[in-house]
Amino acid sequence: MFSYELPDGGLRARCYINSEGDIKFDPPVYEQRYTTAVRILEDSRWGHKFKKVVDFGCADMRLLSLLRRVEGIEQILEVDIDEDILRSNKLRAEPLVSDYLKKREGPLRVELLKGSIDASVEQLLNVDAVIALEIIEHLYPKTLENVPKNIFGFMQPKIAIFSTPNSEFNVLFEPLLENGFRHDDHKFEWTRTEFKDWALNICQKYHNYSVAFIGVGDAPPDKKDIGYVTQIAIFARNDLLDRSLTEPFSSEVPVDCDPDADVQYKEIFAVDFPYNRDERSKEQKILDEARYQIDRCRRIDRYFNRDLGVYQVPLTVLKDFIETLGASMQELLAILKENDIEVKGDYIILPEYDEDDLSYRHYDDCYDDEYGLWNDVGCNDDETENDDELGACGGYSHTKDDATYDSEENWD
Incomplete structure (x- = not known):
């Protein structure tokens, strides 16, 4: 009993x-x-x-x-x-x-x-x-x-x-x-x-x-x-x-x-009964979920290591999400490696900027309207003392001083 x-x-x-x-x-x-x-x-x-x-x-x-x-x-x-x-x-x-x-x-x-x-x-x-x-x-x-x-x-x-x-x-x-x-x-x-x-x-x-x-x-x-x-x-x-x-x-x-x-x-x-069919493979589901969570964590300040200039996202952040897909951490690590997502110890290592995210472009990589391309010419034609404080087209960079860092809005 x-x-x-x-x-x-x-x-x-x-x-x-x-x-x-x-x-x-x-x-x-x-x-x-x-x-x-x-x-x-x-x-x-x-x-x-x-x-x-x-x-x-x-x-x-x-x-x-x-x-x-x-x-x-x-x-x-x-x-x-x-x-x-x-x-x-x-x-x-x-x-x-x-x-x-x-x-x-x-x-x-x-x-x-x-x-x-x-x-x-x-x-x-x-x-x-x-x-x-x-x-x-x-x-x-x-x-x-x-x-x-x-x-x-x-x-x-x-x-x-x-x-x-x-x-x-x-x-x-x-x-x-x-x-x-x-x-x-x-x-x-x-x-x-x-x-x-x-x-x-x-x-x-x-x-x-x-x-x-x-x-x-x-x-x-x-x-x-x-x-x-x-x-x-x-x-x-x-x-x-x-x-x-x-x-x-x-x-x-x-x-x-x-x-x-x-x-x-x-x-x-x-x-x-009708239902929403998900035709993705298990591996694709794991990768998609991992990328979504990684992108979300790149907007969270507490994961940013200012000394190294990278984001360090604990693997445990992904654990619960991956388990709902019936996957193990070993499967996750293998898929991250296959897709060139860097892992060191218990952390996923992310660069400060995602090359596909235009909002994080460096000021030297501004968009050239004439050629329709990103180029290496700064946005400001005139070199001023404020240039070092600006990111892409006046955007923010984590590498700047504390005042700028603290003023960044937390989008999480």
Whole structure:
């Protein structure tokens, strides 16, 4: 097990009894479940972005509108056994007008797939995150038995989020349905102990996973002992928790799953969202980012070494920017060397003036209107005692006296 709390103090929700004696939740419990799942995925504690996510038992896909806004997600599989409900809610998977007006920074593909949560199919390979909200209580015993085999034995995601009703809360729901549950399709409803036992048994069999328990839907103040209306288990792969993995990973189908290797989910609909495509190579992105930051630093006085007459920009200035591109400092140094950008020790060395920056031209390199060229003749035809204080066409030079240096405006 591991301990987990939602970031930023958790959800702000309340439970109350209305004038007719019915228990109510604000916001509704389904919204609390969706919001909680998204906040778990967005939690910075994982130090990872989940690129491929599957939403099992997606039904009318109301969670999708939140999922597709999670930074880093590039593929969402909306999976349900009911083909009709997928088709009738297909519009919810399509891009909005705003998606075309303001395009995403990265790709996103949404697929609606008909299939069962216990089927080990190729489409589920390389899934980073599994969401299974309020689905296990709808499963028949054999299907439920195969769920851990498929998810933790075959898929092996980094994180899996399960929710299910807490039957101890049912004392506040009266009357229940004829089957004794909250929904006519429920096959069971577990107490907190039963749910905990189910989850811990999974971790005992699949040693690379640990589990934490939370819930949504508070009970009234005088009923806190019954727990939450919805109980949630968060399974995290141990490497996500900076713990050692005890078993090697394999992309092969486990023998005890006994799936049909040719079985695939039926694709109902698929769509690629518009996004701003960056066709540059990784090396070009690194070089462009480095040049941008270098140019920015040339305008910052604290990086200028007056004794040497050069800018000394710490390599650490580029570190965070380069890491966002998935690059290392070794890659950066190699690219700087290839492009004749000088590095000494921990600093990038820049000349005082960039030869492409006209605002920093020396006064002897003024522009000749007659010939349309820069020449070596000073701008001032008359030699005066003030010539030494002027840069290009009256511009500023760092090499002049302190008064001139201090009067330079800091453009950073």
